Structure formats: structure tokens, C-alpha cells
């Protein structure tokens with residue numbers, strides 16, 4: 105046997121061993137497919153849309169509570185409260201809506217379907233490329249956020265708000281808390297109204 109023959113025999117033997125080991129370890133859990141895995145990513149989003157009316161009710165109470173806490177936010181300072189509130193907002197809305205922290209939330213007008221998940225970031229309805237199955241033309245596995253928005257809006261008490269024309273996204277507000285912004289604005293409007301009725 106020559107030196108070359110010896111090397112060849114060893115290589116073949118190792119490759120065979122590796123292949124046999126791989127075959128033995130191959131584990132394929134039942135009922136798992138790449139498509140199912142992808143669609144699971146949208147499970148919470150879909151749940152939120154299906155429960156849009158309930159979430160609308162929850163948000164109404166939540167925003168009232170935040171507004172009632174206006175003196176507290178004022179005492180702490182809205183700027184100082186921003187960081188912790190933003191952290192909580194990101195976790196909660198990230199889980200439920202795949203929130204992208206645009207800072208100017210319009211979930212109440214979009215059936216609890218976040219429009220910032222649209223690859224084109226359209227804020228006033230779908231593009232012309234929605235597929236026949238209601239999925240996105242850019243991400244075929246993803247349900248069109250505007251198809252879902254329409255479904256969610258049908259269940260909501262203020263579902264007609266989906267017809268409101270939305271302003272373009274103000275990119276300077278990204279990564280800021282929409283909860284605090286809405287609260288500060290509502291408090292300001294309340295004070296303005298109280299001032300004008302007293303005058």
C-alpha cells in the first residue's frame with residue numbers, strides 16, 4: 105500500500121463516520137415547518153387586531169390614568185420620565201403590536217394594527233400591491249397591515265377613525281414615548297379649555 109492510498113482510506117472512513125453520526129442525530133420535531141415558524145411571528149399582532157375593541161377600551165382607561173397622573177409627570181419632569189416610560193412602552197407595545205417606536209401612535213385609528221410594520225410605512229391605507237390572499241407584496245408571509253387594520257377597525261367603537269387622513273411620519277419623534285406626548289398634549293388642551301371658560 106502506498107502513502108497516498110493510506111490517506112485516501114482514512115479520509116473516506118472519517119466522512120462515513122460523520123455522515124452516520126449526522127443521520128443518527130437528525131431530529132425533526134413533528135408539526136414544524138419554516139412557514140409555520142414565520143407565521144408565528146405575527147401571532148400577537150393578529151391577536152391584538154382580533155381584540156381591537158377590548159384594547160380600545162383598555163387604552164381609554166389607561167390614557168385617562170396617565171392624564172390623571174399629569175401632576176406627577178410635571179413634578180418629576182416629562183423629560184426625566186421619558187426614559188423609564190419609553191422602556192415600558194417599548195416592551196408592552198413591542199410584544200403586542202411589533203411597535204417600531206415612531207413616537208406618534210395611531211393604533212386607535214388603525215384597528216390596533218401598527219402601520220409602521222408596513223415595509224413602505226404607509227400611514228393612509230394599503231398600496232396597490234396587496235396579494236389576493238391579503239398578504240404584503242414585499243413580505244409575502246406577512247398579512248398586509250392595512251388589511252388587518254380594516255378588520256380591527258370594524259370591531260372598534262371609533263372604527264371610523266381609520267378614515268382620518270394621517271400626517272406624514274415626523275422622523276424627529278422616533279424613539280420617543282407616544283404615551284407621554286399624548287398625555288402632555290391632552291393636559292395642555294384641558295388647561296387651555298379651563299382658561300378660556302374662566303375668561
Ligand code: SF4
Nearest residue numbers: 203204205206209218
Ligand atoms: S404607530 Fe408608532 S407608536 Fe404606535 S405601535 Fe406603531 S410604531 Fe409604535
